[in-house]
Amino acid sequence: MTRIFAVTNQKGGVGKTTTSVNLAAAFARAGLRVLLIDLDPQGNATMGSGVEKRSAHRTVYHVLLGLADVAGARARSQSGGYDLLPANRDLAGAEIELVGLDNREGRLREALAGVASEYDFIIIDCPPSLSLLTINGLVAAQAVLIPMQCEYYALEGLSDLVGTIKRVRAHLNPSLDIAGLLRTMYDPRNTLSQQVSQQLESHFGDKVYQTMVPRNVRLAEAPSYGAPAVVWDDTSKGAQAYLALAEEILARDRNDIGGGVRTMEAT
Ligand code: ADP
Ligand code: MG
Numbered sequence: 547m548t549r550i551f552a553v554t555n556q557k558g559g560v561g562k563t564t565t566s567v568n569l570a571a572a573f574a575r576a577g578l579r580v581l582l583i584d585l586d587p588q589g590n591a592t593m594g595s596g597v598e599k600r601s602a603h604r605t606v607y608h609v610l611l612g613l614a615d616v617a618g619a620r621a622r623s624q625s626g627g628y629d630l631l632p633a634n635r636d637l638a639g640a641e642i643e644l645v646g647l648d649n650r651e652g653r654l655r656e657a658l659a660g661v662a663s664e665y666d667f668i669i670i671d672c673p674p675s676l677s678l679l680t681i682n683g684l685v686a687a688q689a690v691l692i693p694m695q696c697e698y699y700a701l702e703g704l705s706d707l708v709g710t711i712k713r714v715r716a717h718l719n720p721s722l723d724i725a726g727l728l729r730t731m732y733d734p735r736n737t738l739s740q741q742v743s744q745q746l747e748s749h750f751g752d753k754v755y756q757t758m759v760p761r762n763v764r765l766a767e768a769p770s771y772g773a774p775a776v777v778w779d780d781t782s783k784g785a786q787a788y789l790a791l792a793e794e795i796l797a798r799d800r801n802d803i804g805g806g807v808r809t810m811e812a813t
Pocket of ligand 2: 562563564586590672673
């Protein structure tokens with residue numbers, strides 16, 4: 547079965563793109579077939595995958611507007627070992643153009659239907675907003691992965707995001723779930739980080755991934771080499787954290803299949 551994750555947080559700079567790119571590469575390393583979708587006009591996931599965003603003729607923009615299909619627009623991340631649906635500045639205009647089209651919230655979902663079975667994992671790197679682009683990501687996904695920095699305002703923003711997820715679930719995608727909350731750029735020596743981290747655990751319980759991503763310069767350097775850190779320096783603390791996260795996600799999935807939760811729901 548294909549797993550489709552939207553990596554979402556309306557705050558910028560919390561590690562969405564770093565998480566998307568490294569998780570894609572970590573799953574690819576595990577032998578899984580992965581499609582990474584760059585849904586941010588900044589095109590950072592595209593560049594971080596080693597694909598030149600300016601020379602991408604067909605992008606996610608064309609897919610959303612029905613001008614290309616996924617098979618005709620995807621590129622290959624040679625460094626990452628996964629397929630990429632690239633993005634660039636073109637996508638900034640999509641928001642307005644989408645408004646006039648029908649099924650404007652479900653266009654990505656519709657476009658993925660034809661290729662989903664070719665992949666084990668599809669990861670959607672959302673832009674830093676709760677815009678129509680992000681809604682397309684949430685409607686296409688089965689679950690949301692929320693990267694967050696453990697700082698003072700983090701929890702406040704989280705309630706807006708959870709509200710949006712609830713609205714999408716109520717009206718557009720009833721099976722949307724929260725896959726997990728990921729603590730990024732974590733500094734265990736910082737008391738505030740520890741406090742926010744504990745609050746997260748008490749609010750969200752086992753929805754909080756056990757894996758924490760530390761602040762690590764290799765994660766920040768890797769994009770300038772056009773490669774995920776997981777490939778570029780797999781011994782770094784940052785890469786190790788994302789490899790562990792991939793393991794944790796796969797283990798959760800394994801436990802889910804035929805496990806208590808689903809069996810209980812079925813009865
Ligand atoms: P977002 O996609 O949420 O805007 P990014 O993944 O682009 O966030 O991260 C924002 C910046 O922080 C980038 O420059 C990135 O390289 C850097 N960064 C992300 N995660 C880490 C980390 N764990 N340690 C150090 N730098 C990081
Ligand atoms: Mg980003």
